Amino acid sequence: MAAIRTFVKNCQIINRNCAVLSPLVQKHGMSQYPSYYIEPVHKKEMQEDLIKSGEIQKLAHLPTKAARNDQSSSFRQDDLVNLFINYVMRNGEKVLARGLVEKAFENIKRIQLEKYHKCDDEEKKAKIELAPRVIFHQAVENCKPILALTPIKRGGVRYQVPVPITPKRSQFLSMKWLIEAAKEKDATMRFHYQLALELIDAANNKGRVVKRKQDLHKQCEANRAYAHYRWS
Amino acid sequence: MLRHLNALVEPSVKYFQANNQWVSVLFTARVEAKTFSTSPQKPEPQLKKNVSKAMKAYLERAKEHDEFMKQQNVEFQIGKRHLANMMGENPDTFSQEDIDNAIQYLFPSGLFEKKARPFMRPPEEVFPQRKAAEFDETGRPYHFLFYTGKPNYYKLMHDIVDHINEAYKFEDTMIRKGIKPDPNLALDMSGFQWIDKESLEAELVETIGDKDYETFSTTMDRLYKLPYSYRSKDFLFKYRKPLMSHEKTYQAPKPQYDADGRAFITTYECLRKRARGHVTIRSPGTGKVTVNNQDLTYFAEVQSREQVSETVLIINNRDVYPFMEELIARPFSKKYDILKKYNMC
Numbered sequence: 291m292a293a294i295r296t297f298v299k300n301c302q303i304i305n306r307n308c309a310v311l312s313p314l315v316q317k318h319g320m321s322q323y324p325s326y327y328i329e330p331v332h333k334k335e336m337q338e339d340l341i342k343s344g345e346i347q348k349l350a351h352l353p354t355k356a357a358r359n360d361q362s363s364s365f366r367q368d369d370l371v372n373l374f375i376n377y378v379m380r381n382g383e384k385v386l387a388r389g390l391v392e393k394a395f396e397n398i399k400r401i402q403l404e405k406y407h408k409c410d411d412e413e414k415k416a417k418i419e420l421a422p423r424v425i426f427h428q429a430v431e432n433c434k435p436i437l438a439l440t441p442i443k444r445g446g447v448r449y450q451v452p453v454p455i456t457p458k459r460s461q462f463l464s465m466k467w468l469i470e471a472a473k474e475k476d477a478t479m480r481f482h483y484q485l486a487l488e489l490i491d492a493a494n495n496k497g498r499v500v501k502r503k504q505d506l507h508k509q510c511e512a513n514r515a516y517a518h519y520r521w522s
Numbered sequence: 523m524l525r526h527l528n529a530l531v532e533p534s535v536k537y538f539q540a541n542n543q544w545v546s547v548l549f550t551a552r553v554e555a556k557t558f559s560t561s562p563q564k565p566e567p568q569l570k571k572n573v574s575k576a577m578k579a580y581l582e583r584a585k586e587h588d589e590f591m592k593q594q595n596v597e598f599q600i601g602k603r604h605l606a607n608m609m610g611e612n613p614d615t616f617s618q619e620d621i622d623n624a625i626q627y628l629f630p631s632g633l634f635e636k637k638a639r640p641f642m643r644p645p646e647e648v649f650p651q652r653k654a655a656e657f658d659e660t661g662r663p664y665h666f667l668f669y670t671g672k673p674n675y676y677k678l679m680h681d682i683v684d685h686i687n688e689a690y691k692f693e694d695t696m697i698r699k700g701i702k703p704d705p706n707l708a709l710d711m712s713g714f715q716w717i718d719k720e721s722l723e724a725e726l727v728e729t730i731g732d733k734d735y736e737t738f739s740t741t742m743d744r745l746y747k748l749p750y751s752y753r754s755k756d757f758l759f760k761y762r763k764p765l766m767s768h769e770k771t772y773q774a775p776k777p778q779y780d781a782d783g784r785a786f787i788t789t790y791e792c793l794r795k796r797a798r799g800h801v802t803i804r805s806p807g808t809g810k811v812t813v814n815n816q817d818l819t820y821f822a823e824v825q826s827r828e829q830v831s832e833t834v835l836i837i838n839n840r841d842v843y844p845f846m847e848e849l850i851a852r853p854f855s856k857k858y859d860i861l862k863k864y865n866m867c
Contacts (some may be wrong), residue, residue: 347712347713348712350712350713351712351713351765351766352765353766359825359829360825361828362828362835363827363832363835363836364831364832384825385823387823388824388825392824424722444727
């Protein structure tokens, strides 16, 4: 039953994507809004910044999109965390995804607190980061690759050519690898706990994800000779 | 000698003149004989109009259009008076708004396309405006830019450039005097944009291409950005259109008052997916939120709770006094399909 539902959903996704190929829609993908609509600004500080810089004059006369359900103007709101929750989410189960990420943050806090209380050295104690959000940001930052390999065909042979990647793609890869690493776990282990461990490791610049990034960089360095294939 | 001849001939001339006879020949001959000049006098040619058929047809059409418009105007004025009479209003003070209301009352229409509904408007708005005859019978055009094909458009472009050059000249004189431009006088066009292509075409009574419209836009931008553009304020303001502003387009509902004298607003039938609800906001309030006579814990999901409490946050963040209390009644269906919030910039 569930399988049939997912199959139907995938068909719908394919149908939707076919429409995207039409040039008219390609302009702004599957957005319901015309291209001149602007994103809403929730946080009060950001609004005040806009007022100070004078940007608000240009934006005040443009129509804004409706606020999304996961956006709020609370101080606990974090755009990167929301994005991460969306990447964790599968089959539209936002509640589950959000629960998992929140539990992961809770686990990070517990682990860090344990470390903090066990530590005797004052200097080391001060260096232990307790805030899960900070660790999360640090982890994502540390796992971002700079270059990636793309297959380029020359003379019938496919070479893996190192190419630079955009910051957005880099951030996406970082978060995707973190989630993939958290999924590679023992059957008895929980996902949210494994994710917490991965995040803490990545924030300290060690662990599986950072190794994956470094391996990729080594490969890029090794394939340096093919770099000019980018431009043929 | 001639004088005597004249005295003899004159009575008979007068008689024949009265009967429109061939006296004119005699007369002209007499006149010519009197004149003494060295240069030969050219006979005045009869004005024979060498108008080509195309020109004739064009002039005819232009005249026809003018007459047609006049006729339509007369009909419109009479029709307006009839309509006013029908509605029992004073025909002299019957405005366009009154006409629209009367037509809506007399011919109620449920058509979705508003432009397809019956209307009564002055003929200038209904019939596409055509230019008056652009050249005279000899074929000489009145407008000096007629041969560009779009005389009004290019005249407008010339005008903009004239204003730009004037601004440059003025700037030069100010620089020589050592005076800087006053930033307070600088024009602020942040809430405005240039009139759109259709309006410009209607004003110029000419069809212009997209490229021409772009050129117009960029040239106007260039003029507006100059430091002394405020001197051409009237010219610029003619071609600008205000952008929409949320405050002007959105009409806030009026608050009602309950038995305690507290103001409240209830929005009925708020919907999102399959959820339906009514939202009541009271003022002055306590910041408490009640959902279906329960606490905020009615929503098991944190996201839904965040969304509801955000309304309180927004209002408080904007330092709006007094605080608001919210009451949502009867949302049913999936609990996390919360009522969609439209932006509250």
